[in-house]
Amino acid sequence: MPRKTPSNAEMLKGTLDMMILRTLQSGDAHGHTIAKxxxxxxxxxxxxxxxxxxxxxxxxxxxxxxSAYWGASExxxxxxxxxxxxxxxxxxxxxSNRWRQMxxxxxxxxxxxxxxxxxxx
Amino acid sequence: xxxxxFFRRRKQDADLQQEMDSYLREEISENISRGLSPGEARxxxxxKFGSSIKVREGLWQQNSFQLLDTTIRNLKFAIRTLRRSPxxxxxxILIMALAIGSNTAMFTVVRGVLLNPLPYHxxxxxxxxxxxxxTHPDSNPYNVVDAGSIPLWQSAAQDLAELSxxxxxxxxxxxxxxxxxxxRIEAGWCSYNFFSTLxxxxxxxxxxxxxxxRPDAQATVILANAFxxxxxxxxxxxxxxxIWLNSKPYTVIGILPSDFFYSGGYGGSTIQVWTxxxxxxxxxxxxxxxxxxxxxxxxLRPGATFASLVTRLTTVQEHIKADHxxxxxxxxxxxxxxxxxxVDDYKTSLYTIxxxxxxxxxxxxxNVASLLVARTAARAKELAIRAALGGDRLQLLxxxxxxxxxxxxxxxxxxxxxxxxxxxxxxxxxxxITRVETLHFDSTVALFAxxxxxxxxxxSGLISALGANSRRITESLQDxxxxxxxxxxxxxxxxxLLVLEVSLTVVLLVGAGLLLKSFQRLRNTSLGIxxxxxxxxxxxxxxxxxxxxxxxxxxxxxxxxxxxxTIPGVDSAGLVSSAPGRGWGGDRLLSVVEHxxxxxGLDLQVRGADPxxxxxxxxxxxxxxxFRQDERLDRANVVVINNAAAKLCFPDEDPIGRHLKIGMTxxxxxxxxxxxxxxxxxxxxxxxxxxxxxYGNGYTGATLVLRSSHNVSALAIPVQKLVGQMDPDLPVxxxxxxxxxxVKSTLGSQFDSILILTFAIIALILAAAGLYGVLAYLVTQRxxxxxxxxxxxxxxxxxxxxxxxxxxxxxxxGLFLGLVASAAVVRLVKSMLYQTEPLDPVVFFAVSLIxxxxxxxxxxxxxxxxxxxxxxxxxRAD
Numbered sequence: 001m002p003r004k005t006p007s008n009a010e011m012l013k014g015t016l017d018m019m020i021l022r023t024l025q026s027g028d029a030h031g032h033t034i035a036k037x038x039x040x041x042x043x044x045x046x047x048x049x050x051x052x053x054x055x056x057x058x059x060x061x062x063x064x065x066x067s068a069y070w071g072a073s074e075x076x077x078x079x080x081x082x083x084x085x086x087x088x089x090x091x092x093x094x095x096s097n098r099w100r101q102m103x104x105x106x107x108x109x110x111x112x113x114x115x116x117x118x119x120x121x
Numbered sequence: 122x123x124x125x126x127f128f129r130r131r132k133q134d135a136d137l138q139q140e141m142d143s144y145l146r147e148e149i150s151e152n153i154s155r156g157l158s159p160g161e162a163r164x165x166x167x168x169k170f171g172s173s174i175k176v177r178e179g180l181w182q183q184n185s186f187q188l189l190d191t192t193i194r195n196l197k198f199a200i201r202t203l204r205r206s207p208x209x210x211x212x213x214i215l216i217m218a219l220a221i222g223s224n225t226a227m228f229t230v231v232r233g234v235l236l237n238p239l240p241y242h243x244x245x246x247x248x249x250x251x252x253x254x255x256t257h258p259d260s261n262p263y264n265v266v267d268a269g270s271i272p273l274w275q276s277a278a279q280d281l282a283e284l285s286x287x288x289x290x291x292x293x294x295x296x297x298x299x300x301x302x303x304x305r306i307e308a309g310w311c312s313y314n315f316f317s318t319l320x321x322x323x324x325x326x327x328x329x330x331x332x333x334x335r336p337d338a339q340a341t342v343i344l345a346n347a348f349x350x351x352x353x354x355x356x357x358x359x360x361x362x363x364i365w366l367n368s369k370p371y372t373v374i375g376i377l378p379s380d381f382f383y384s385g386g387y388g389g390s391t392i393q394v395w396t397x398x399x400x401x402x403x404x405x406x407x408x409x410x411x412x413x414x415x416x417x418x419x420x421l422r423p424g425a426t427f428a429s430l431v432t433r434l435t436t437v438q439e440h441i442k443a444d445h446x447x448x449x450x451x452x453x454x455x456x457x458x459x460x461x462x463x464v465d466d467y468k469t470s471l472y473t474i475x476x477x478x479x480x481x482x483x484x485x486x487x488n489v490a491s492l493l494v495a496r497t498a499a500r501a502k503e504l505a506i507r508a509a510l511g512g513d514r515l516q517l518l519x520x521x522x523x524x525x526x527x528x529x530x531x532x533x534x535x536x537x538x539x540x541x542x543x544x545x546x547x548x549x550x551x552x553x554i555t556r557v558e559t560l561h562f563d564s565t566v567a568l569f570a571x572x573x574x575x576x577x578x579x580x581s582g583l584i585s586a587l588g589a590n591s592r593r594i595t596e597s598l599q600d601x602x603x604x605x606x607x608x609x610x611x612x613x614x615x616x617x618l619l620v621l622e623v624s625l626t627v628v629l630l631v632g633a634g635l636l637l638k639s640f641q642r643l644r645n646t647s648l649g650i651x652x653x654x655x656x657x658x659x660x661x662x663x664x665x666x667x668x669x670x671x672x673x674x675x676x677x678x679x680x681x682x683x684x685x686x687t688i689p690g691v692d693s694a695g696l697v698s699s700a701p702g703r704g705w706g707g708d709r710l711l712s713v714v715e716h717x718x719x720x721x722g723l724d725l726q727v728r729g730a731d732p733x734x735x736x737x738x739x740x741x742x743x744x745x746x747x748f749r750q751d752e753r754l755d756r757a758n759v760v761v762i763n764n765a766a767a768k769l770c771f772p773d774e775d776p777i778g779r780h781l782k783i784g785m786t787x788x789x790x791x792x793x794x795x796x797x798x799x800x801x802x803x804x805x806x807x808x809x810x811x812x813x814x815x816y817g818n819g820y821t822g823a824t825l826v827l828r829s830s831h832n833v834s835a836l837a838i839p840v841q842k843l844v845g846q847m848d849p850d851l852p853v854x855x856x857x858x859x860x861x862x863x864v865k866s867t868l869g870s871q872f873d874s875i876l877i878l879t880f881a882i883i884a885l886i887l888a889a890a891g892l893y894g895v896l897a898y899l900v901t902q903r904x905x906x907x908x909x910x911x912x913x914x915x916x917x918x919x920x921x922x923x924x925x926x927x928x929x930x931x932x933x934x935g936l937f938l939g940l941v942a943s944a945a946v947v948r949l950v951k952s953m954l955y956q957t958e959p960l961d962p963v964v965f966f967a968v969s970l971i972x973x974x975x976x977x978x979x980x981x982x983x984x985x986x987x988x989x990x991x992x993x994x995x996x997r998a999d
Contacts, residue, residue, distance in 0.1 A: 031140060032147040050176050054137060055183055075150055079143040
């Protein structure tokens with residue numbers, strides 16, 4: 001059986017976690033919204049698979065970075081909403097700093113123009 | 122992953138399902154709003170979503186402890202498989218229960234009796250010292266010590282060890298006091314430092330001081346805890362009061378702790394009171410070098426070694442021998458740790474039984490492994506299919522081990538209960554074993570049982586797993602019954618297990634056979650008198666304080682024996698210092714006046730007897746006569762010797778009329794009769810013995826023997842009443858028929874032989890069952906092959922022989938190996954055997970015969986079944 005080419009969905013776990021946290025910074029959301037926001041913001045480059053999304057959500061909840069509650073979705077359906085906790089916010093700051101350093105370092109190595117310092121996410 | 126999630130996995134899973142459902146619906150409604158038809162919208166959403174089951178499984182696993190989960194699953198699986206074959210499960214569990222139970226019990230006993238440190242301070246520094254003759258290498262190396270040597274030892278070894286001494290062979294009559302009955306108690310004399318050397322502390326009062334251990338000191342006594350509890354109701358105010366021993370007052374100064382016991386190589390566990398040695402012992406005994414009455418306990422000083430102590434003392438003893446060249450003076454010193462000294466009597470026997478239970482455990486494991494292998498073989502196809510479908514090999518192995526773990530665990534739990542029951546029984550049946558009453562289950566025993574369970578699990582599980590060769594999955598799948606090598610390799614493994622089982626069984630059977638033969642010999646041995654069950658014996662001792670002169674003493678005993686003879690039912694009665702079978706009655710060195718003196722001297726057992734003793738107990742006269750009534754007191758210088766003594770002292774002449782010079786006395790004794798031999802212990806050969814009149818040779822204690830044709834035990838009460846009438850202070854002790862004494866002294870031998878026999882029989886049954894199982898399995902496997910043979914014209918007898926030989930081969934190989942192993946190990950039990958050679962050909966032959974017969978019986982059913990096969994249907998089988 002030919003091995004599936006590693007899709008962008010198989011992104012590093014830490015990256016997905018970070019993006020979920022980032023998405024929730026602008027407000028509580030349920031799984032579908034989170035996936036959609038990541039897809040759209042990335043201009044449909046990143047596609048979030050359920051196989052990664054739910055384990056990631058549970059993992060983050062376990063670590064206390066997210067809290068979950070049942071609520072009504074935009075379409076008035078019962079849905080599980082996730083909220084960023086205080087420790088989750090701290091974690092997000094830590095991770096985005098780390099990510100920026102990493103991205104810059106990789107860009108330097110690859111010989112590209114240093115990303116603008118003021119460019120934010 | 123958290124515990125919380127682990128326990129709420131089910132709820133979480135439901136939540137997740139709901140969450141994903143809502144996701145899907147969002148996606149569908151989004152697709153519809155993009156203009157897709159509802160059906161297409163759902164399809165697209167599901168396509169994008171992928172398998173929701175997989176997500177759930179992933180999260181479920183994320184929320185599980187992997188190991189715990191598989192273990193629980195394996196356990197459930199094992200329980201289900203075992204439930205499907207309850208017969209197999211029951212048999213395997215029972216086998217395991219028996220094996221683990223007996224081993225746990227024996228471990229408890231060996232540890233409690235043989236290994237646990239003694240209840241003394243720093244017991245590893247304590248040693249028991251003995252003497253022997255370096256010139257007689259075959260003599261007992263652990264002879265008791267003479268009192269004369271001990272002070273010389275003490276001063277020579279001052280810097281190496283503290284030496285203390287005791288004589289645990291004494292006894293007192295406790296007088297009747299405030300409503301209590303008089304009784305005869307065992308006692309020990311000890312040096313003042315005996316208890317401090319052992320390192321024990323009194324519960325009440327104090328132990329002896331140096332000032333108590335003098336001839337002119339006030340009489341003092343220390344009570345054993347049990348005696349204090351029994352006779353004085355643990356009343357602490359008894360300390361400081363007087364009790365009457367041998368009609369003399371003794372002040373109680375201290376009470377021993379309840380866990381104290383002293384029981385060296387020469388007994389002592391039944392001692393009720395301790396008195397100071399120098400105050401009690403006759404002065405001439407304390408200075409004698411040739412009268413051995415003492416045990417010595419040494420506590421090494423820090424830095425000293427036992428070897429250096431023995432070397433130092435041997436030099437001292439050699440000097441003593443040079444200064445006192447008497448034949449009975451020893452010239453060498455030896456010893457052993459106090460623990461060895463105390464447990465020596467039971468060491469071989471307990472270790473042998475432990476080894477036997479170990480064998481049973483091994484056989485049980487082999488048998489359960491064999492059963493598991495058989496089941497694996499029967500499930501070969503199932504396992505192969507599972508392996509082919511991607512079943513994890515480790516998973517399959519784990520299943521097997523889990524199954525054997527379940528069997529061992531359940532067996533172990535039942536086994537622990539069996540062990541507890543066995544221990545209760547042992548404490549009851551063998552209270553003669555030192556420290557047996559201290560046996561109990563504790564954490565170490567629990568640890569042992571758990572280890573045994575795990576050992577069985579691993580052992581039987583892995584062996585059976587080895588049998589399931591998972592590398593040959595495809596072969597196994599292709600393996601139809603038409604290929605006649607079917608299951609050959611698995612049967613091969615089982616045959617190997619069988620060979621081992623049979624060899625172990627043979628070793629056990631040989632051991633049991635030897636012990637049984639030895640016990641049989643012991644029981645059939647005669648003490649030297651007819652109908653020992655009709656002879657009742659009891660001991661009576663009179664205090665010198667009240668019966669001071671030999672005339673008074675003699676008068677008492679004569680009045681007693683005359684009274685006893687008039688009791689209705691008494692056929693005959695006599696007096697002797699120590700009756701046959703009731704222990705070492707004392708010995709003396711002597712010489713024959715008419716012969717030149719021998720360098721070694723002549724050592725004879727000495728007994729006092731009244732004129733009627735020989736006819737009463739029915740010891741036949743070879744020649745000569747018994748004592749006359751007037752041969753007593755001053756005229757008591759006549760002796761009767763037994764045949765062994767006549768053979769020893771007068772090999773080719775008539776002993777009648779010859780004279781003996783006994784010990785240090787100047788009196789000579791004329792031999793007036795020769796009588797038959799008797800034994801002082803049932804397990805010892807008759808010793809050369811001389812009898813002299815009990816009236817007048819300083820006897821203050823005597824064994825009364827009486828014969829009655831029926832129910833002789835009932836005569837004890839009238840005799841006790843008679844004694845009570847004569848002197849209410851006199852206790853009558855040690856009341857038992859001679860047959861009861863024989864039974865009691867052969868208890869150990871009986872116990873060992875019956876236990877080992879039981880284990881051997883269990884092993885035999887297990888081996889037979891194993892043999893039957895393997896053969897029955899083989900016959901099933903070979904049914905088509907046998908069918909072909911029979912179709913091609915093989916006769917029933919040929920098939921029978923074929924199968925029978927196939928089954929008997931492992932039995933015969935096992936028998937051979939077992940016999941060789943037995944020949945190597947029986948030497949270890951030599952000390953337990955009485956008049957039986959370790960390589961007894963009869964036993965070896967009988968064991969071989971029994972094993973072959975049992976093996977043949979186990980094989981004959983499957984073989985017969987094979988020979989009765991219907992060729993046609995057997996060809997169609999499978």
